[in-house]
Amino acid sequence: MTLPPTSPPRAVHLRAEHHPDCLGIGEPSPRLSWRTETDTPAWVQAAFQLQSLNTSGQVLEETPRTERAESVLVAWPFAPLVSREQRRLRVRVWGQDGSASAWSELLSVEAGLHTPGDWQARFITPDWTEDLTRPQPAPLLRTTFSVRPGLVSARLYVSALGVYEARLNGARVGDQLLSPGWTSYHHRLRYQTFDVTEQLLEGENALGAMLGDGWYRGRLGFGGGRRNLYGERLALLAQLELTYDDGTLERTVTDDRWRASTGAIRASDLYDGETYDARLEQPGWDTRGFDDRHWTGVRTLDHDLSTLVAPDGPPVRRIQTLAALSVHTSPSGRTLVDFGQNLVGWVRLRVSGEAGQTVTLRHAEVLEDGELGTRPLRFAACTDQYTLKGGGEELWEPRFTFHGFRYVQVDGWPGSFDPAALEAVVVHSDLERRGWFECSEPLVERLHENIVWGMRGNFLDLPTDCPQRDERLGWTGDIGVFAPTAAFLYDTAGFLRSWLADLAADQLPDGGVPCVVPQVLETPIVAAAWGDAATFVPWALYQRYGDPDILAAQFSSMQRWVDYVAGRAGPSLLWTQDFQFGDWLDPAAPPDNAAAGRTQPGVVATAYFARSAELLGLSADILGRAEERGTYLNLASDIRAAFNREYVTPSGQIISDSATAYALGLEFGLLGTEGQRQKSGERLKMLLRENGDHISTGFVGTPLICDALCAVGAVREAYLLLTQEECPSWLYPVTMGATTVWERWDSMLPDGSINPGEMTSFNHYALGAVADWLHRRVAGLAPAEPGYRRLEIRPLPGGPLTHASARHVTPYGEASSGWRTENGEFVLDVQVPPNTSARVTLPTTGEVFEVGSGVHVWRRPQASVAPAPPITLDSTYDDLRLQPQVYRTVLDVVEAHSAEHVQAFRRAFQSASGTMNLRRALFGVPLRDKLARTLETVLGDQPKVRVLLEDRG
Structure with missing residues (x-):
């Protein structure tokens, strides 16, 4: 051969x-x-x-x-x-x-500059008095210096208290935005390094910067927020180093010889937006030859230079631009621009008009009653204002704010409005895309795309909860459940490592982990699942990148967290005291109390305590810390036993009797016997059935529910849950036109109105954690060893899908798993990168193969699937749930007959053990014989059913 x-x-x-x-x-x-x-x-x-x-x-x-x-x-x-x-x-x-x-x-x-002694620069701030109760005009800072012949290289090291844009000889330095970003400033302040060799001129040069409030002293937090949380004075730190061919090094640094003024930015705030008056621009302020004699002086500001750190992850940048999709006039006569995608960034405009004309741009994610839906923004104005200087076309975009929006209301536009004059600028941390997913169901594909867009909008320098309202904080619970998905979609190793360093820095003296990092709440909140990000996020990164240094860097933080919970739980090992978020935003919770879900808070808290103790023990094992390994793995075993005694019956029923409780029990190994696992699995399936195959979990249960179902062999049920389109479900927002993941399952109600709860975001990635299951189980691409040194290829076809695929750029190269059904065959295509191997399990036959790198294809006869039986009055719910479109038609008929009885009918039909047929389920509905005849007629005419479905749209 x-x-x-x-x-x-x-x-x-x-x-x-x-x-x-x-x-x-x-x-x-x-x-x-x-x-x-x-x-x-x-x-x-x-x-x-x-x-x-x-x-x-x-x-x-x-x-x-x-x-x-x-x-x-x-x-x-x-x-x-x-x-x-x-x-x-x-x-x-x-x-x-x-x-x-x-x-x-x-x-x-x-x-970079590794020690404080490397810095000769000092922080400088304008020597003027400011009104610290509200946003102030953005300071401009400048100096001049000379460059002699023989320049070899030039480096600018720069940071700020606030956010900055550095300028050199009339041009921006680099393409980074909102630098130095947001960290726990009292402990860690990033600086950036730029190669500015090509921007310098022989002779005189000008170095400048403009500053904005940013996270340092801008308004942060909900309920109106607070200002000046880190300090009251904006300041710049800059050190320009020039290296010449004779080996000499010259420096220009921030010191008290710099000059200060203000310009066109009259106010900037992350929540409220930016106000810009182009008439107040100072042309040439960042160039040589500019007359700054009328500017004021500066003074140095004491700040601990030992807090300066080089960045671990990529900076925030402009990533793409979107043109307006449509423009229309609202019922109140407002001009509304739709960009077709809920995004994070701002609007760039081109405008011509008379000096003094002000254009106002107000941003929101949705419309309500045809008007801009601003109620979910709470105290955030999300408004930019641009005042023209006149004299021709003007191009402008804000610098020191960002908005979460799809729609923009335009007021004060001079003359007729041309939608081409606006474009949306998409802004977020410039992470490298690593993972993709495709399948045969367009709604599921759109769900995945929404998850990607939600991550993009909320990975702006740190992992936030939402990007639009008066919050935008680093909520630990959201990233705690989403980290595996994030690490598949993008290279988040450096980005999340930086955030974890802030988590450790802001950890409370007793080991508690605040629910937001950086910690900016007036009173820190510590709760299970949220604080457990201290263990869950490092573990997720280790699994996906194979980097034990992440565990080593975070081990002390992880240990302090587990010890804190042990102290709160006490000898019982049950964390039943303290405030808990519980299964936050369980769809059964009322709009005004998101913590009031079906799952008892102690069940959630103790389950997470067991899992965190286990992850700590496993991390200790990886790091060769034998004593801690034994201590925490034994602790995890003891917590599981305590959980089992307190919350699980001998037969396997878990207190709360909720889908989240069973998902936690199954996925966190909290059930002591195989009999308990079997009983819990059966009850989980029944709960799903009784709930009409709708989602019934919140932040805690949602990432686990599909895996828990698959673990007990309920693959069909997992697909029914995934492909449900009625509210609450993953696909309901998609059917409502969502382009990102919502905070609530019903952030928008079926009638198009916004959920009445005060807390309603249309860009919140936590519930999108299901994408991890899509990647690992539906497409079947997962790491068998940390960092994908060995792959686990084990797809789980099911539901209406006829193909699904995932590909991911692992640390070793691109891997992929894709399956499809065609011509009576099941086909699996796999790509394994060089220097790795894979274990491949064929779902149709159970065959297992060990393969090396390369492209592999398997073809097997597809098991014949009996056609779905026709639905009649003798059909049970188990028959109807497999044909959801027909079931929706049945519900429409029942509702048209008696709207007030449709919900009772659903509950009775869905909760039956499986023997009740449709005819018997009509018991209790007025004139049920007439209704039965109507249904019999509709169901007996399958073409009519199809017409009804087509009429539904």
């Missing part, structure tokens, strides 16, 4: 730590990763070699050929980097088949 020729392997995508850009990194010894591209089947790395070169191409250090398959987060093998040091790195690899690669492309790595 002659094998086809293969090309040599290529080592690609060399990177340091989790940095997409290695300029100004904070690690002296960054770990290195690379991927290998090759068409050789089952290729496995046998060895590698690394080289370190200087900027002139001279080899400084190199490793010997290292006989290991390791290619992800390999320990730095060279001398540690000192501040400002530049290295160029490359790698080559050998395969177990004897193949060898050439050297990879060079990766440039440059250290």
Whole structure:
């Protein structure tokens, strides 16, 4: 047999730590990763070699050929980097088949400023008095300096108390937005590093910056919020370092020689928007030759430079723009622009008119009664104002705010309005997309797309709950359940590692984890599931990226959290005291009390206590901490036993008798015997049936419910839950036109009105955690070992889907799993990246295969599926639930006959054990014989049923 020729392997995508850009990194010894591209089947790395070169191409250090398959987060093998040091790195690899690669492309790595002593700059603030009760005009700061011949490189290191935009010789420095971002400022303040060599001129140059309130002193929190939480004075820290060919280094730094003024930004606030008066612009203020003699002085401001840290994740940037989809006039005569997508960012406008004319843009996510739906925004104005300077076309967009919106109300537009004059600018952290999902059901695909858009909008520098109202906080509970989904869709390793550092910094002295991080609430709230983000998020990142350093960095925080809960639970090991969010936003909870769900708070709190203790013990095992491993795994076992004694009957019924309670019991291993698991699984299925295959879980139960059903063999039920279109369900918002995931299952009611609850967001990703199940179970792509060193390919076809696929760029390269049914066959296509392997289980036959890298295809005869029986009056709910469109037609007929009895009919029919047929379920409905004849006529004429369904739209 002659094998086809293969090309040599290529080592690609060399990177340091989790940095997409290695300029100004904070690690002296960054770990290195690379991927290998090759068409050789089952290729496995046998060895590698690394080289370190200087900027002139001279080899400084190199490793010997290292006989290991390791290619992800390999320990730095060279001398540690000192501040400002530049290295160029490359790698080559050998395969177990004897193949060898050439050297990879060079990766440039440059250290930032690692110690406070590296900074000669000091924070400066304008030397004027401000009204700290409201937003103030944005300060402008500037200085000049000279550049002599022979410049080799220039680096600008910059940060701010507030947010900044740096300017050099009339142009923006870099493309980052809202820098330095939001961290726990008293403990960690990021600085950024820019290569500005090409922006400098020989002779005089001008360096400047404008500042905004941002998170530092802008309004934060709900109920009106509070200002000046971190400080009262905006300040800039900037250090420009010029390196010349003679080896000398010159610096221009922020000091008391700088000058200050204000310009066109009259107010900026993250919640309320930006006010800009173009008549007050100072043209050329950031260029050389500008006369700043009328500007005021500055003064230095004391701030601990040891809090400065280099970024771990990517910055916020403009990601894309969207044109207006449509424009219409509201009933009140307002001009409303629809961008067709709920997004986060702002509007860029082009306008011409007379000086002094003010254009006002107000933003909202939805419409209600044809008008802008602003009630969910609460105390956030979400309004930008631009006053024209006149004299021609003017282009403007805000700098120091952002909005969550789909619709914009335009007031004060000069002349006739052209929708092409506005475009929406999508803004969020510039994360690398890593994961995709497709399937045959358009509504499910749109649900997944909504989840992606929801993540994009809420991953703006840190993981927020929502991006539109007077909140936008780093709620721990939301990311605690969403982290696995996030890590599949995007590279979140550096982004979430930074947020976890803030979590540890803001952890309370007793170990409690506040429900928002950074902690800005007047009184910190500590609760189960929310605080458990301290253990759940590091564990999710470890599973997806295979990075034990994340566990090591967070271990103390994880341990303090578990010890805190142990102290609150006491000897009983049941956390039954303290406020709890419980299964937040259970659809049974009333609009004004989202915590009043069906699941007892102690059930949720104790279940999470057991799981966190277990994750801590498992983390200790990975880190080689044998004593802590034994302590916390034993604690987890004891908590499970206590849970079982208190909340589970010997037969397996769990107190609260809710879907969330059973999902927790099944997924967190809280049921002591197989008999209890079986009984709990049966009861979970019955609860789903009784609820008409609608979702009945909140933030806690929703990420677990489909996995729990699949774990007890209820795959059919999981698909019924997924594909339900009536409220409450995942697809109900999609049918209502949603383009992001809602906070509530019914954020908008079927009549188009907004939920009456005060807390209603139309962009909240927590309930989108189901996407993790879509990726792992529906498409069947999951890590069998941390970091996808080994893949688990095990799809679960079901429901109405005829195909589904997922692909993910793992640390080793792209992996994919896709199945389809065609011509009587089940076909599974799998791609396994080089230097990994996969365990593949075929759902049709149960066959298991161990395969190496490459593309693999399996074809098996598809099991014949009997056609759905015709629905008659003798059909049971179990017959009807498999034909949901027909069931909806039945409900329509019953409602038309007697609207006040339809809900009682549903409850009786759905809660029956399975023996009650449709005819018997009509008992109690007035004139039931007449109704039965009507239904018999409708159901007996299948073409008529189809017409009715078509009429429904």
